[in-house]
Amino acid sequence: MSRLKIFLIILTFTSVFAKKDVIFQCDEAMIYDENKNFCTISNFVAESDQTVHIVHNSNKNNVKYMKCYDSKARYIPYKLFENFPNLQSLDISNSYIEDISRNSFHSADNLLYLNMSLNRIKSLGPSAFKGAAKTLKIELAANEISEISPNAFNTLDDMDKLVLSRNLIRELDKSVFVENVNLNHIHLDNNLIEEINPDLFSYCKHLRIVDLSNNRLKKLQPNTFELNFVLEGLFLSGNLLETFNLTNLYSLNKLNLDNNRLTSLVLIAVKNVRANNNEIENITVRNFENFETMNLAHNHISNLTNITKLSNLVSLDLSSNKVGPVIGLSTFSNLRNLRELRLRNTSLSSITFGMFSKQTKLTTFDISFNGLRELNLDMLAPYMTTVKQFFIDGNSLTEIKGRTTFFQAFPYLYSIGLSKNKFNCTYLHHIITTPFLSPNVELYIEPIDSDIEKTHIRDITCEHEDQKDDYDDEILIPKKPMKVKMTKEKELSSQEREMFIAKIQGQQELLSSHLLWMKITLITIAVALICFVVFKSMDYKRRLWRSVPHQNHVGDSSIVFRSTTTVNTTGEA
Ligand SMILES: *[C@@H]1O[C@H](CO)[C@@H](O)[C@H](O)[C@H]1NC(C)=O
Ligand SMILES: *[C@@H]1O[C@H](CO)[C@@H](O)[C@H](O)[C@H]1NC(C)=O
Ligand SMILES: *[C@@H]1O[C@H](CO)[C@@H](O)[C@H](O)[C@H]1NC(C)=O
Ligand SMILES: *[C@@H]1O[C@H](CO)[C@@H](O)[C@H](O)[C@H]1NC(C)=O
Ligand SMILES: *[C@@H]1O[C@H](CO)[C@@H](O)[C@H](O)[C@H]1NC(C)=O
Ligand SMILES: *[C@@H]1O[C@H](CO)[C@@H](O)[C@H](O)[C@H]1NC(C)=O
Ligand SMILES: *[C@@H]1O[C@H](CO)[C@@H](O)[C@H](O)[C@H]1NC(C)=O
Numbered sequence: 001m002s003r004l005k006i007f008l009i010i011l012t013f014t015s016v017f018a019k020k021d022v023i024f025q026c027d028e029a030m031i032y033d034e035n036k037n038f039c040t041i042s043n044f045v046a047e048s049d050q051t052v053h054i055v056h057n058s059n060k061n062n063v064k065y066m067k068c069y070d071s072k073a074r075y076i077p078y079k080l081f082e083n084f085p086n087l088q089s090l091d092i093s094n095s096y097i098e099d100i101s102r103n104s105f106h107s108a109d110n111l112l113y114l115n116m117s118l119n120r121i122k123s124l125g126p127s128a129f130k131g132a133a134k135t136l137k138i139e140l141a142a143n144e145i146s147e148i149s150p151n152a153f154n155t156l157d158d159m160d161k162l163v164l165s166r167n168l169i170r171e172l173d174k175s176v177f178v179e180n181v182n183l184n185h186i187h188l189d190n191n192l193i194e195e196i197n198p199d200l201f202s203y204c205k206h207l208r209i210v211d212l213s214n215n216r217l218k219k220l221q222p223n224t225f226e227l228n229f230v231l232e233g234l235f236l237s238g239n240l241l242e243t244f245n246l247t248n249l250y251s252l253n254k255l256n257l258d259n260n261r262l263t264s265l266v267l268i269a270v271k272n273v274r275a276n277n278n279e280i281e282n283i284t285v286r287n288f289e290n291f292e293t294m295n296l297a298h299n300h301i302s303n304l305t306n307i308t309k310l311s312n313l314v315s316l317d318l319s320s321n322k323v324g325p326v327i328g329l330s331t332f333s334n335l336r337n338l339r340e341l342r343l344r345n346t347s348l349s350s351i352t353f354g355m356f357s358k359q360t361k362l363t364t365f366d367i368s369f370n371g372l373r374e375l376n377l378d379m380l381a382p383y384m385t386t387v388k389q390f391f392i393d394g395n396s397l398t399e400i401k402g403r404t405t406f407f408q409a410f411p412y413l414y415s416i417g418l419s420k421n422k423f424n425c426t427y428l429h430h431i432i433t434t435p436f437l438s439p440n441v442e443l444y445i446e447p448i449d450s451d452i453e454k455t456h457i458r459d460i461t462c463e464h465e466d467q468k469d470d471y472d473d474e475i476l477i478p479k480k481p482m483k484v485k486m487t488k489e490k491e492l493s494s495q496e497r498e499m500f501i502a503k504i505q506g507q508q509e510l511l512s513s514h515l516l517w518m519k520i521t522l523i524t525i526a527v528a529l530i531c532f533v534v535f536k537s538m539d540y541k542r543r544l545w546r547s548v549p550h551q552n553h554v555g556d557s558s559i560v561f562r563s564t565t566t567v568n569t570t571g572e573a
Contacts, residue, residue, distance in 0.1 A: 020050070021050060021051040021052070021053055022045070022046045022050050022051070022052050022053070023052075023055055024041065024044060024046075024052050024054045024077050024080075025055060026040065026059070026060075026063070026066075027039070027041065028040065028059070036059050036062060037059075037063060038063065038064065038067075039060075039065070039067075039084070040066070040068075040069060042069045042070055043069070044068060044072070044073060044095075046072065046073055046077070047074070048098075052078060054079065054080065054083040060084050061085065062086065063084045063086065064087060064088045064089065065087075065088065065089045066084065066090050066091070066092075067090075067092075068091065068094075068095050071092075071095045072096040073092060073095040074096055074098050074099075075099055075100070075101055075104070076092065076100065076101070079107075080104075081105065081106065081107040081108040081131070085107065085109070085110070086110050087108070087110060087111055088110055088112045089113040089114075090111060090113070090115070091113075091115040092114075092119075093116060093118050093119065094118040096119065097116060097119035097120065098119070098120045099121065100121060100124065100128045100129075102127075102130075104128075104131075105131040106131045108129075108132040108135070109134065110134065111132045111134065111135050112134060112135060112136050112137070113136065113137045114129075114135060114137070115139045116143070117139045117141040117142050117143070118141070119140075119142075120143065121140065121143040121144065122143075122145060122147070123145060123146065123147035123148070123149075124140075124145060124148045124153075125149050125152065126150075126152065127151055127152070127154045128153075129152075129155065129156055130154070131155075132155075132156070133155055133156075133157070134158055135156060135158065135159055136158055136160050137159070137161040137163075138156070138161070138162050138163070139163040140162075140163060141164070141165040141166050141167075142166040142167070143166075143167050145164065145169060146167070146168040146169060146170065148169065148172060148173070148176060149173075150176050151176075152176060153177060153179065153180055154179050156179065156180055157179060158182055159183060160182050160183060161183075161184060161185040161186075162180070162183060162186050162187070163185075163187040164186075164188050165187045165188070165189045165190050165191075166189075167191050168191065168192055169192060169193055170192045171193065171194070171195065172193065172196070172197070173197075174197035174199045176200070177200065177204055178203050179203075180203070181203055181204065181205060181206070182206055183201075183204040183206065183207055184206055184208050184209070185208065186204075186207065186210055186211070188210075188211060188215070189211045189213040189235065190213070190214045193216060193217060194215075194216045194217065194218065195217065195218075196212070196221075196224055198224045200224075201224075201225060201227075201228055202226075205227065205228070207230070208230055208231060208233065209232060209235075210225075210234050210235065211233075212234075212235060212236050213235045213237045213238050213239070214237070214238035214239070215238075216239065217236065217241055218240045218242065219241060219243060220241070220244065222245050222247050223248065224246060225246060229251060230251055231251055232253045233252075234249070234254070234255050234256070235256045236256060236257050237256045237258040237259050237260070237274070238259045238260075239259075240260065240261055241262055242261050243262065243263070244260075244262055244267075244275075246266075246268075247268055248268070249270065250269050252269070252271065253271045254270075254272045254274075255267075255270045255272070255274070255275075256274045257273070257274060258274050258275065258276045258295075259276070259278075260275075260278050261278065262275060262278040262280050263278075263279050263281055264280060264281060264284070265280055265282070265284070266283075266284045267283070267284070267285050268286050268287060269287040269290035270290065270291065271290060271291065271293070272292060272293045273291065273294050275295065275296055275299070276295050276297045276299075276317075277298045278298070278299050279299060280296065280299040280301055282306075283296075283301070283307060288309045288311060288312075289311060289312050290312070291313055293314055293315040293316075294307065294310065294317065295317045297317050297318065297319040297342070297344075298319070298320045298321075299320075300322070301318060301322075301323065302321065302322050302323060304318075304331055308331055308332060308333075308334050310334075311335065311337070312337055313335050313337060313338060314340070315338070315339060315340040316335065316341055316342070317340075318342065318343055318346055319342050319343065319344035319345055319366070320344065321346055322346070322347050323343065323348065324349055324370065325347050325349040325350075326349065326350075327348065327355070329352060329354055331355070332355065332356060332358060332359060333357075334358075336360070336361070338362055339361055339362060339364065340362070341356075341364070341366070342364070342366040343367050343370070344366050344367070344368045345370065345394075346370060347370065347371070348367065348372065349370070349371060349372070349373075350373075350374065351367070351372065351379060351380075352379070353376075353379045355379070356380060356384065357382075358383070359383060360383050360386070361386060363386055363387060363388045364388065365380075365390050365391070366390075366391040366417075367391065367392055368391045368392055368393040368417060369394035370394075370395055371395060372392070373395070373396045373397070373398075374401060376400075376402040377400055377401070377404040377405075377406070377409045381409035384409065385409075385411060387409075387412065388410075388415065389413075389414070389415045389416075389444075390406075390417070391416070391417035391444065393417040393418060393419045393420050393421070393444070393446045396421065397422060397423065398421075398422045398423060398427070399427055400431055405431075405435060405436040406431070406437045406441070407434070407435060407438050413441050414440070415441065415443075416437065416441050416442070416443060416444065417443075417444035417446065418431070418432070419444070419445045419446045419460045419461065420461065422463055423462050423463065424462060425457060425462040425463065425464055427462075428457050428460060428462040429457055432457065432458065432460070443458055443459070445459050445460060448461070
């Protein structure tokens with residue numbers, strides 16, 4: 001019986017607690033401070049059926065910034081904005097918000113920024129933000145939004161940034177952004193969007209950045225973005241696009257189409273294009289002079305006719321396309337502004353005189369993994385004097401032909417890739433040491449893909465000859481697993497290079513001066529030690545001579561000395 005009673009008491013208590021109203025209070029609430037314009041809320045927990053009272057907030061009229069920490073709010077507390085009428089920034093992210101109820105933003109007259117990311121919102125109803133008329137930025141990333149009412153963003157005339165990344169959005173009504181005429185940035189990445197209505201952004205005349213990466217788009221109608229005259233960045237990587245033919249994009253600075261299924265590409269005028277990892281065969285371009293970078297690695301491009309018309313191209317990556325085995329002598333003759341040319345794994349079988357004679361501004365040149373059997377540096381040396389990074393890894397080279405050394409050909413070189421070729425160890429040693437190569441040049445090394453032990457010098461594998469060689473002990477057998485020494489992205493200007501060399505020289509000078517000092521110190525110590533020993537031995541002899549007639553006195557003093565120490569230690573103990 002008594003057990004039942006206790007149980008009933010506990011039950012009544014818990015139910016009383018469950019229904020008890022909760023108080024919403026700033027952590028700073030009790031300290032009245034005119035200048036305090038922020039409010040943090042910690043550990044606020046409200047169940048959905050509890051009434052929230054916003055009380056005891058002495059500085060509530062001053063609060064402009066509010067942020068919730070470790071809270072489980074479930075919804076935006078009723079009358080929050082009535083209580084904090086001057087709130088400009090509300091971060092109620094990561095707070096278990098499940099729903100935006102109809103009048104949540106009723107009095108949010110001054111709200112400019114709202115962060116509701118990392119919550120559990122599933123849908124956005126009509127005029128969800130009504131009242132927040134001045135709001136500029138709304139973040140709703142990482143919720144579970146799958147439904148968005150066509151009127152959800154009504155009344156948000158000033159909104160310039162909307163973040164809906166990482167939700168479950170499948171479709172967007174074509175009129176959903178009709179009133180958001182000032183929208184500048186929209187992030188819709190990492191959703192499940194399959195289609196974009198061509199009119200979706202027609203009213204957003206100021207749209208500059210659109211992120212639709214990692215969705216399920218199969219195609220875009222040619223007139224999508226037709227009226228977005230200031231569009232600068234369009235991010236479409238990680239979709240299922242098979243064609244891209246937006247003939248009205250004139251202002252685009254950045255276009256990212258990586259990881260789609262494109263077989264052809266139609267580009268009107270884009271400054272920087274990325275379309276790696278597709279199946280692109282044909283590229284149609286207009287306004288050739290508007291293109292600056294083209295990243296087209298891992299595609300099916302074999303005909304370069306259209307690409308080589310882009311005379312202002314600064315960077316071209318055609319890696320892992322079947323460009324070779326032979327390319328015409330004048331293929332690249334129009335690309336005189338190239339700084340970066342990547343032709344890794346492009347099936348090139350040979351390089352001939354004159355092929356790269358117009359690339360006089362090149363700083364990065366990559367012809368690795370092409371099965372090249374021969375390379376004559378005399379073919380590159382007269383033109384490519386500005387090259388800083390040079391990669392010929394993964395070819396079948398046994399020697400570097402011509403009369404030019406790396407040092408002569410590329411005076412500004414700071415990184416070279418020679419790994420995975422067929423150089424014998426004697427020869428490799430020759431070409432990676434002075435005078436062939438400056439000791440300041442970093443050796444880039446391709447990661448090894450097997451555990452088979454191989455001879456190597458400074459981590460570059462080489463063919464080992466039978467004869468005993470005399471290139472000191474730099475060759476190590478067996479091969480230890482190696483790491484890639486540097487990233488390819490690193491670039492050094494000639495000025496930086498000079499500074500780098502100066503720094504190294506400075507360090508060497510510093511080191512030798514340190515060594516000198518160490519030597520001097522050592523000598524000084526040694527001299528001092530010898531003097532000390534000599535002096536001591538003389539002193540000892542003198543004492544010995546003196547002590548003979550005063551033996552007792554010496555003995556006494558030693559006894560006195562010992563007794564005082566004993567007294568001292570016992571006194572302390
Ligand atoms: C919004 O909230 C999320 C989650 O707490 C956070 O990662 C993000 O940085 C916030 N945004 C800004 C601009 O502070
Ligand atoms: C691209 O679209 C235009 C019409 O906007 C059309 O005339 C052209 O044939 C299309 N090109 C390709 C390659 O699909
Ligand atoms: C590429 O263009 C050629 C003609 O230049 C045509 O035969 C071929 O079908 C086109 N391929 C694609 C994928 O459009
Ligand atoms: C080159 O561009 C033309 C249109 O100007 C197009 O028809 C052709 O397919 C393109 N060829 C390649 C190989 O990209
Ligand atoms: C390369 O493409 C151009 C333009 O599409 C075409 O005129 C030319 O015949 C093609 N070359 C080869 C070898 O297919
Ligand atoms: C080299 O390029 C071919 C296409 O020409 C591609 O199939 C292959 O995967 C590429 N290899 C590497 C290691 O990227
Ligand atoms: C090593 O390679 C160089 C260049 O190919 C060649 O001249 C030399 O004879 C080779 N040495 C041995 C011992 O095979």
